[in-house]
Amino acid sequence: xxxxxxxxxxxxxxxxxxxxxxxxxxxxxxxxxxxxxxxxxxxxxxxxxxxxxxxxxxxxxxxxxxxxxxxxxxxxxxxxxxxxxxxxxxxxxxxxxxxxxxxxxxxxxxxxxxxxxxxxxxxxxxxxxxxxxxxxxxxxxxxxxxxxxxxxxxxxxxxxxxxxxxxxxxxxxxxxxxxxxxxxxxxxxxxxxxxxxxxxxxxxxxxxxxxxxxxxxxxxxxxxxxxxxxxxxxxxxxxxxxxxxxxxxxxxxxxxxxxxxxxxxxxxxxxxxxxxxxxxxxxxxxxxxxxxxxxxxxxxxxxxxxxxxxxxxxxxxxxxxxxxxxxxxxxxxxxxxxxxxxxxxxxxxxxxxxxxxxxxxxxxxxxxxx
Amino acid sequence: xxxxxxxxxxxxxxxxxxxxxxxxxxxxxxxxxxxxxxxxxxxxxxxxxxxxxxxxxxxxxxxxxxxxxxxxxxxxxxxxxxxxxxxxxxxxxxxxxxxxxxxxxxxxxxxxxxxxxxxxxxxxxxxxxxxxxxxxxxxxxxxxxxxxxxxxxxxxxxxxxxxxxxxxxxxxxxxxxxxxxxxxxxxxxxxxxxxxxxxxxxxxxxxxxxxxxxxxxxxxxxxxxxxxxxxxxxxxxxxxxxxxxxx
Numbered sequence: 215x216x217x218x219x220x221x222x223x224x225x226x227x228x229x230x231x232x233x234x235x236x237x238x239x240x241x242x243x244x245x246x247x248x249x250x251x252x253x254x255x256x257x258x259x260x261x262x263x264x265x266x267x268x269x270x271x272x273x274x275x276x277x278x279x280x281x282x283x284x285x286x287x288x289x290x291x292x293x294x295x296x297x298x299x300x301x302x303x304x305x306x307x308x309x310x311x312x313x314x315x316x317x318x319x320x321x322x323x324x325x326x327x328x329x330x331x332x333x334x335x336x337x338x339x340x341x342x343x344x345x346x347x348x349x350x351x352x353x354x355x356x357x358x359x360x361x362x363x364x365x366x367x368x369x370x371x372x373x374x375x376x377x378x379x380x381x382x383x384x385x386x387x388x389x390x391x392x393x394x395x396x397x398x399x400x401x402x403x404x405x406x407x408x409x410x411x412x413x414x415x416x417x418x419x420x421x422x423x424x425x426x427x428x429x430x431x432x433x434x435x436x437x438x439x440x441x442x443x444x445x446x447x448x449x450x451x452x453x454x455x456x457x458x459x460x461x462x463x464x465x466x467x468x469x470x471x472x473x474x475x476x477x478x479x480x481x482x483x484x485x486x487x488x489x490x491x492x493x494x495x496x497x498x499x500x501x502x503x504x505x506x507x508x509x510x511x512x513x514x515x516x517x518x519x520x521x522x523x524x525x526x527x528x529x530x531x532x533x534x535x536x537x538x539x540x541x542x543x544x545x546x547x548x549x550x551x552x553x554x555x556x557x558x559x560x561x562x563x564x565x566x567x568x569x570x571x572x573x574x575x576x577x578x579x580x581x582x583x584x
Numbered sequence: 585x586x587x588x589x590x591x592x593x594x595x596x597x598x599x600x601x602x603x604x605x606x607x608x609x610x611x612x613x614x615x616x617x618x619x620x621x622x623x624x625x626x627x628x629x630x631x632x633x634x635x636x637x638x639x640x641x642x643x644x645x646x647x648x649x650x651x652x653x654x655x656x657x658x659x660x661x662x663x664x665x666x667x668x669x670x671x672x673x674x675x676x677x678x679x680x681x682x683x684x685x686x687x688x689x690x691x692x693x694x695x696x697x698x699x700x701x702x703x704x705x706x707x708x709x710x711x712x713x714x715x716x717x718x719x720x721x722x723x724x725x726x727x728x729x730x731x732x733x734x735x736x737x738x739x740x741x742x743x744x745x746x747x748x749x750x751x752x753x754x755x756x757x758x759x760x761x762x763x764x765x766x767x768x769x770x771x772x773x774x775x776x777x778x779x780x781x782x783x784x785x786x787x788x789x790x791x792x793x794x795x796x797x798x799x800x801x802x803x804x805x806x807x808x809x810x811x812x813x814x815x816x817x818x819x820x821x822x823x824x825x826x827x828x829x830x831x
Contacts, residue, residue: 419677424668426640
């Protein structure tokens with residue numbers, strides 16, 4: 215091991231990085247920007263769901279169901295109609311997202327011990343709003359029914375008592391879900407691109423040849439390119455966690471050591487990939503283009519924006535080969551559930567394996583001699 | 585198989601890139617302490633040949649030793665005993681004069697105390713005392729070249745490879761540069777220099793002229809002039825390179 219050479223190379227990397235007009239600012243500004251802006255704009259929470267009601271029952275209970283719904287925070291009853299077709303027209307016009315149909319004789323049947331059905335249909339055009347809206351509506355209906363049955367002293371039929379409970383993120387706040395994942399995005403970008411750009415610009419300026427003609431070992435040289443991004447990755451995660459805490463009041467439920475451990479492994483994965491790509495590229499443009507291809511796939515298939523569980527089966531299998539998947543799972547589990555290494559050892563093991571693999575590829579594809 | 589006489593000894597070195605034979609059957613001996621001029625037209629294969637000798641490029645075929653190590657199997661050992669200055673300025677532009685010298689000297693394993701002393705000496709000799717803490721990219725080209733030479737020789741390697749070290753600099757700076765080359769030679773280093781300036785070829789102990797990947801002439805400048813019945817190296821070069829197809 216060439217420790218003395220490695221030390222001077224690291225010193226060189228650090229000096230060059232600090233003297234670079236862009237990189238130190240980028241490392242601080244990018245996490246701040248992403249963490250401050252994206253959670254505000256990429257908010258998938260649903261507010262102001264319009265409900266068109268078709269009340270064929272006209273009973274006390276049906277009126278109470280409608281009134282309670284109108285009173286709940288995110289639901290507004292925009293129309294009470296006589297027919298389903300009329301309600302659909304409200305959907306088409308855009309002033310309602312969900313149609314609630316209360317069948318005639320609903321109150322009578324329920325009091326008589328039968329299980330009558332309430333019907334909820336949602337507008338699938340804006341799928342998120344429709345699905346979440348229907349969920350909010352059914353929650354509101356259940357609350358009213360539960361309260362009503364308690365007052366009346368009657369038991370609700372079995373089927374009516376089912377309920378949805380959102381564990382770990384009780385408010386279903388999209389931000390809580392997004393913030394841990396945004397830190398993953400930051401590490402993907404910073405620790406993937408910077409090492410690739412760094413190495414390829416050494417190729418373009420010719421300094422890499424000056425290194426290749428010296429006794430610097432290729433492992434030593436590659437390490438000198440990987441280690442600085444370890445430090446940068448940790449810095450980025452720290453800035454991210456600080457913003458999450460100070461701005462959004464979100465602190466990890468689990469120990470932050472687990473977050474740092476995952477971040478170290480993941481920065482190695484990304485910088486290993488960046489160096490490997492740089493080894494095979496001769497110009498900056500080439501390396502940027504190839505890196506971009508990886509990053510798009512990583513972001514779209516890593517479970518960042520779209521849940522892996524809702525992908526087709528074959529795509530779900532593919533995601534096992536996508537390292538950010540494990541890091542996102544770890545971040546969300548530690549942040550929201552307070553999970554530890556005992557719960558997540560499989561994800562940590564997978565990340566460690568990828569880190570080892572990518573760093574080995576980075577060292578193996580580095581050529582001192584053509 | 586280290587020979588005391590020859591520090592470079594290669595036989596039948598060939599480098600092909602696809603169908604293109606950049607260096608064709610190169611055989612060459614360079615003696616210890618010699619200043620060897622490696623001449624050739626543009627595209628003759630000088631740089632490729634030099635890169636093979638330095639362990640930057642793997643020969644397609646052929647064999648040989650540089651600084652006593654096998655050119656095919658021990659390129660990393662060769663690298664410990666040589667210095668190399670590429671055609672393109674390749675010190676770190678954002679690092680200062682002293683940081684660059686320290687970086688390369690440390691890589692070659694010089695003790696820290698020696699580095700400080702020799703770097704200071706070198707800065708003084710170069711007349712760069714006043715700029716030693718300035719980033720090297722701000723220096724004029726002539727200074728950069730001489731600094732690059734210093735970075736390649738601070739660790740007193742057995743052989744120094746110089747790829748067109750005086751390209752684009754003025755005659756006065758070229759003259760200073762050749763003084764540095766002579767000083768290095770007098771300290772026992774062997775210098776292997778490519779150049780386009782035929783007047784510089786006169787300063788070399790021996791000169792080879794490469795045409796289309798092959799060495800067409802090899803002797804002392806005086807010997808070459810006699811052989812080709814020419815008055816100057818310039819004329820020798822034109823006679824030898826006249827049938828070059830690759831220019």
